[in-house]
Amino acid sequence: MRPKRYAMTMDTKKCVGCSACVIACKNENQVPLNHYRDWIEQELSGDYPHLFMEIRSQRCNHCSDPPCVGICPTGASWKTKDGIVLVDKKKCIGCKACIAACPYDARYVHPQGYVDKCTFCIHRLKSGLTPACVEICPTASLVFGDINDPNSEISKVLNAREYFVNHVETGCKPNLYFLK
Amino acid sequence: MAKFTRRDFIKISGGAALGVAGAGMLSHWAWPQSGVIPDPGTTPDRIVPSYCGLCFWNCGILVHVKDDRIIKLTGNPHHPLSNGKLCPRGTGGTGLVYDPDRLKKPMIRKEERSRQVFREVEWDEALDYTAEKMLAIKKKYGPEAFALLTHGSGGAWLRQLITSYGTANIGVPSYALCKGPVETGFFLTYGANPPEVENTDMRNARCITLIGTHLGENMHNTQVQDFSQAIGNGAALIVVDPRYSVAASKARYWLPIKPGTDTALLLAWMNVIIEEQLYDADYVGKYTTGFDELKKHVADKNPEWAYTRTSIKPELIRETARLMAAFEPSSFIHCGRRTTWYGDDTQRLRAIAMLNALLGAWGRKGGYYLPAQMDLPGYPYLKKSDYKPKPPVDQPKNTAYPFAEAILATGLRDASIPGSAAYDIHGWMVYGTNPLSSFTQPQKTYAALQHLDFIVSVANLPIEIAGWSDVVLPECTYLERYDDLNSPPFRVPFAALRQPAIAPMYDSKPAWWIAKQLSTRLGLEEYFPWQDAEDYLRVRVKNAALDWDSLKKNGVIVGETQPIYIEDGIVPTFDTPSKKIELYSAQLKAAGFDPMPEFKPVEEPPEGMFRLLSGRAPVHSFGMTTNNRLLGDCYAENEVWLNDKVCEELGIKDKQQVVLVNTEGARSHPVKVKKTRRIRPDCVFLVHGFGSRQRKMEFAFNKGASDTVQMNKDTTDPLIGSKALNVNFVKIEQEV
Numbered sequence: 001m002r003p004k005r006y007a008m009t010m011d012t013k014k015c016v017g018c019s020a021c022v023i024a025c026k027n028e029n030q031v032p033l034n035h036y037r038d039w040i041e042q043e044l045s046g047d048y049p050h051l052f053m054e055i056r057s058q059r060c061n062h063c064s065d066p067p068c069v070g071i072c073p074t075g076a077s078w079k080t081k082d083g084i085v086l087v088d089k090k091k092c093i094g095c096k097a098c099i100a101a102c103p104y105d106a107r108y109v110h111p112q113g114y115v116d117k118c119t120f121c122i123h124r125l126k127s128g129l130t131p132a133c134v135e136i137c138p139t140a141s142l143v144f145g146d147i148n149d150p151n152s153e154i155s156k157v158l159n160a161r162e163y164f165v166n167h168v169e170t171g172c173k174p175n176l177y178f179l180k
Numbered sequence: 181m182a183k184f185t186r187r188d189f190i191k192i193s194g195g196a197a198l199g200v201a202g203a204g205m206l207s208h209w210a211w212p213q214s215g216v217i218p219d220p221g222t223t224p225d226r227i228v229p230s231y232c233g234l235c236f237w238n239c240g241i242l243v244h245v246k247d248d249r250i251i252k253l254t255g256n257p258h259h260p261l262s263n264g265k266l267c268p269r270g271t272g273g274t275g276l277v278y279d280p281d282r283l284k285k286p287m288i289r290k291e292e293r294s295r296q297v298f299r300e301v302e303w304d305e306a307l308d309y310t311a312e313k314m315l316a317i318k319k320k321y322g323p324e325a326f327a328l329l330t331h332g333s334g335g336a337w338l339r340q341l342i343t344s345y346g347t348a349n350i351g352v353p354s355y356a357l358c359k360g361p362v363e364t365g366f367f368l369t370y371g372a373n374p375p376e377v378e379n380t381d382m383r384n385a386r387c388i389t390l391i392g393t394h395l396g397e398n399m400h401n402t403q404v405q406d407f408s409q410a411i412g413n414g415a416a417l418i419v420v421d422p423r424y425s426v427a428a429s430k431a432r433y434w435l436p437i438k439p440g441t442d443t444a445l446l447l448a449w450m451n452v453i454i455e456e457q458l459y460d461a462d463y464v465g466k467y468t469t470g471f472d473e474l475k476k477h478v479a480d481k482n483p484e485w486a487y488t489r490t491s492i493k494p495e496l497i498r499e500t501a502r503l504m505a506a507f508e509p510s511s512f513i514h515c516g517r518r519t520t521w522y523g524d525d526t527q528r529l530r531a532i533a534m535l536n537a538l539l540g541a542w543g544r545k546g547g548y549y550l551p552a553q554m555d556l557p558g559y560p561y562l563k564k565s566d567y568k569p570k571p572p573v574d575q576p577k578n579t580a581y582p583f584a585e586a587i588l589a590t591g592l593r594d595a596s597i598p599g600s601a602a603y604d605i606h607g608w609m610v611y612g613t614n615p616l617s618s619f620t621q622p623q624k625t626y627a628a629l630q631h632l633d634f635i636v637s638v639a640n641l642p643i644e645i646a647g648w649s650d651v652v653l654p655e656c657t658y659l660e661r662y663d664d665l666n667s668p669p670f671r672v673p674f675a676a677l678r679q680p681a682i683a684p685m686y687d688s689k690p691a692w693w694i695a696k697q698l699s700t701r702l703g704l705e706e707y708f709p710w711q712d713a714e715d716y717l718r719v720r721v722k723n724a725a726l727d728w729d730s731l732k733k734n735g736v737i738v739g740e741t742q743p744i745y746i747e748d749g750i751v752p753t754f755d756t757p758s759k760k761i762e763l764y765s766a767q768l769k770a771a772g773f774d775p776m777p778e779f780k781p782v783e784e785p786p787e788g789m790f791r792l793l794s795g796r797a798p799v800h801s802f803g804m805t806t807n808n809r810l811l812g813d814c815y816a817e818n819e820v821w822l823n824d825k826v827c828e829e830l831g832i833k834d835k836q837q838v839v840l841v842n843t844e845g846a847r848s849h850p851v852k853v854k855k856t857r858r859i860r861p862d863c864v865f866l867v868h869g870f871g872s873r874q875r876k877m878e879f880a881f882n883k884g885a886s887d888t889v890q891m892n893k894d895t896t897d898p899l900i901g902s903k904a905l906n907v908n909f910v911k912i913e914q915e916v
Contacts, residue, residue: 014408015427016396018666018798020268026810027252027274029220033813048823048857049436053429069211078212088215136254138265138401139408145301151753 061174230733233658275810283654311701332612334691351589364530371755448486469762510546581901620740802869
C-alpha cells in the first residue's frame with residue numbers, strides 16, 4: 001500500500017474569515033494567548049470600487065520537502081511517514097532556526113521554550129477525527145485527507161477545482177492547497 | 181525518547197544546508213521519521229450536549245469536559261442549527277466561563293450610585309434586600325413602576341417573576357434597536373414576519389441580495405453555513421453596502437450605495453422589474469393586492485431617478501434588477517436583522533418585503549421558506565394573577581407608535597426620567613443586556629440612572645450597568661445551568677435542551693434559582709410551583725410527549741420533516757386585513773402613513789464630518805464578548821474604518837490614534853484608524869460593543885471606541901418607535 005500523504009485544501013471562495021478555525025485550534029491544542037498555530041489572512045487588491053479580496057485560513061503547509069526539518073540541529077523537527085511535520089518538544093532547544101527557515105511563518109516559540117506549530121491534530125487522527133479546524137468550520141472551507149488515496153474527498157476536490165499553493169518558488173512542496 | 185549525538189547534529193545540519201541550497205533536489209534525503217507524537221491532552225472524559233448562549237441563535241453544542249473543566253466546545257451534529265459546526269464565538273465560550281473578571285459573589289452598593297463601591301454579601305442578604313426594595317416600590321407607586329430589561333434565554337424565569345409581581349413593563353432591547361422594522365415591515369406586508377432564525381432559504385437560492393447585511397462578519401452559524409453553501413453552488417450575489425464587507429468580496433455586484441438612500445434603490449428595482457415585466461406574474465396575481473397602485477407609484481422612479489440619490493449608476497441598477505429577476509422565485513432580498521438605521525426603517529423594510537413579493541420569493545424554495553415549529557405546550561401554570569396591571573409605559577406622552585408590536589426598551593428607559601411618560605418607572609431589573617452600550621441617546625440612559633430608586637442586575641460579568649446597580653446578582657454562565665427549552669420556528673421542528681456541563685463556579689447561581697428565591701421573598705411562591713429547573717423541564721417535556729432521557733443524552737429532539745414551500749403543496753395564508761400580500765397598505769393609509777414606501781432624503785453630514793456606521797466582527801457578540809480573552813486573541817479592539825483617500829487628504833496614517841467627536845461634542849476614546857479602500861469617503865465604520873468604560877472588565881476596559889457614545893441624536897421611526905443608529909456625524913480629531 002502506498003504511504004499516506006496528508007494534506008489540506010482551503011476554499012478561498014467559501015471562507016468568510018470568521019476565525020472559528022483559530023479558536024477551535026487554540027482550545028484543542030492549548031495554544032497560549034497571543035500565539036497561533038493557524039490564522040486568517042485577507043488580501044485586498046484593486047482600486048475602489050473595483051476591489052477584490054481573497055481570504056485564507058493559514059497554517060503549517062506540512063511540506064513534502066520541509067526546510068524546517070532539514071535545518072533543525074537537534075532532530076526535534078521531524079516528519080512522520082504520513083507526511084506530517086512535527087516538533088518533539090523534549091528535543092527542541094528553542095534555537096529558532098526552523099522559524100527562520102519556514103517560508104510560511106507557521107512556527108512560534110511556546111512560552112515554555114520550545115517551538116510549536118500545527119500538527120494536523122495528529123492526536124485526533126487515530127480516532128478517525130479530522131483536525132479541530134476542519135471539524136468546526138461553519139463554511140466547510142477546509143478539507144483534510146490523504147492525497148495518495150484517489151478516492152479520498154481531498155483528492156476529489158483537487159481534481160475538480162483549480163488551486164494554488166503559497167510560495168511555490170521555495171520548492172518545498174507544500175501540502176496546503178488553496179482552492180480558487 | 182530517541183537520543184541524538186553530536187555526530188547526528190552535524191549530519192542533520194549539513195543536510196539542511198544542502199536542502200536549502202538545492203531545494204527540491206533532495207527528495208530522497210531521509211528526514212527524521214521518528215519522535216514523540218504530540219498530544220495536548222484535550223480528549224474529554226465526558227461530553228454534555230446543550231445549546232449555546234453567546235448569541236440568540238442558540239446553536240446545539242457539545243461541551244467537552246475533562247476533570248470537571250470545560251476544555252472545548254464543538255457543534256452538535258444532531259442539532260439542525262449547528263450540523264456539527266460552530267461559529268468562533270460559540271467555540272470560544274470557554275473564554276467566558278474562565279474569565280477571571282467574572283462576578284463571584286452577590287454585592288450590595290455601599291456608596292452613592294456614581295461610585296462603584298460595593299460590599300460582598302451572602303445570597304440571603306442580597307435577595308432579602310432586593311425583595312425589600314421591590315416591595316417598597318410596589319407599595320409606594322404600584323408594581324408598574326418596576327421594569328425588567330431582558331435579553332437572552334435565562335430572562336424567561338425573571339419574566340415569570342416580574343409578570344406575577346404585577347407589571348407589563350418588560351422590554352427586550354432588540355425590538356427598538358435592531359429588528360423592529362423587519363418584524364413590522366414584513367408583518368404589514370405578509371401578515372407574518374421572519375422569525376428569530378430568519379426563514380431565508382439561502383442554501384437553495386440562486387440569487388441572493390443583501391442590503392447592509394454583512395454575513396460572514398455577522399456569524400449566525402446556520403445562516404453562514406447556508407451562505408457558503410450557496411456561494412459554493414455558484415449562486416449570484418448582489419451586495420448593497422457603503423462598505424466593502426466580506427460578503428461584498430464574494431459578490432458578483434457590489435453596490436457602494438450612498439448611506440440613507442436604500443429605499444430609492446428598492447423603488448428603482450421595482451420600477452425595472454415592473455416596467456420590463458420581469459415579476460412573477462402568476463404569484464403576484466394570486467397572492468398580492470395593490471399591484472396597480474404600486475406600478476403607478478414606481479412609474480417615475482426609474483434608475484436614472486435613483487442614480488441621483490443613491491450614486492449607483494443606472495445600468496448597474498438595471499443589470500442587478502434583471503439578475504435577481506432571472507432567478508425568481510429562487511432569488512430573494514435578505515430582510516436583514518439590525519435594521520434601525522435612519523428612522524424611516526419600517527417603510528424601507530416594507531419595500532424589501534414588496535420586492536420579495538414581486539420575485540415570488542415568500543414561501544418558495546430558494547426564497548423564504550414557511551417555517552415549521554414543534555408543538556410544545558408551555559408550563560401549565562395554574563395560578564394566574566387577578567391583578568390587571570396598567571398598560572405599559574414605553575410610549576411617550578402625546579405620541580403613539582401605532583404599529584409597535586413589542587414593548588420599546590428605550591421607551592421604558594425614557595419613562596424612568598420623571599415626567600416623560602404617563603407614569604414614572606422607579607426600579608429596574610436588568611438581565612443579559614447593558615443599556616449603557618446598547619441604547620442610543622446615552623445621555624438619557626445616564627439621566628434615568630440618576631433618578632431610579634433601585635436597580636438590580638443579574639449578570640455573568642461586571643458590565644457597566646452592574647457598576648450602576650444597587651444590587652448585583654452573579655449569574656452562572658450558560659454552560660453551568662439549565663434554561664428553558666429552545667424550539668424556534670425553523671425548516672425542521674425541534675426542541676433543544678440547555679443543561680449544565682459543570683457546577684456553577686464561585687458563588688454564582690442560575691437565573692431560575694434567583695427567580696424562585698425572589699418569588700418566595702415577594703410572596704409570589706404560588707407562581708413558581710416547580711421545585712427546580714429540571715422539574716419544570718421534565719413537566720414540559722412530558723406534556724409534549726417527548727423523551728426526557730433522549731433529550732438529555734442528545735441535547736435535541738428533531739421532529740418529522742414538514743412541507744415548507746408552496747411547491748410542496750402548502751397553501752399560503754396571509755394574516756393581513758385583506759388576507760393577501762399587501763403591496764398597497766390600506767391600514768397604513770388609514771393611520772395617516774404612506775401606503776407605499778416613499779424615498780425621503782436623510783440629513784447630510786456637515787462639511788468635514790462623516791456619517792458613523794457600525795456593525796459586527798465575526799468573533800464578537802458586541803459588548804457581550806469583548807472581555808473574552810480567547811476571542812480577543814483574534815480581535816481585541818475595534819478600529820475606525822476611514823477611506824484611504826480621505827486619510828491622505830487629512831494626513832492620517834494607518835493605525836494612527838484619533839478621537840471621534842460628534843455634532844453634539846461627544847468624544848470617543850482614542851481609537852486606531854483602519855486606512856482602507858473598503859469604505860466610501862462619506863462615512864466611517866466601527867464594530868459595535870467596544871470602548872468599555874468599566875474598569876472591572878479588565879481586558880475590555882479602554883479598548884477601542886464605543887459607537888454608542890456618539891449616538892446622541894433621537895431619530896425615531898414614526899410607525900413603531902424604534903431608534904435610528906446611523907444618523908450621527910463625527911469628525912476625526914488627530915491627537916497631538
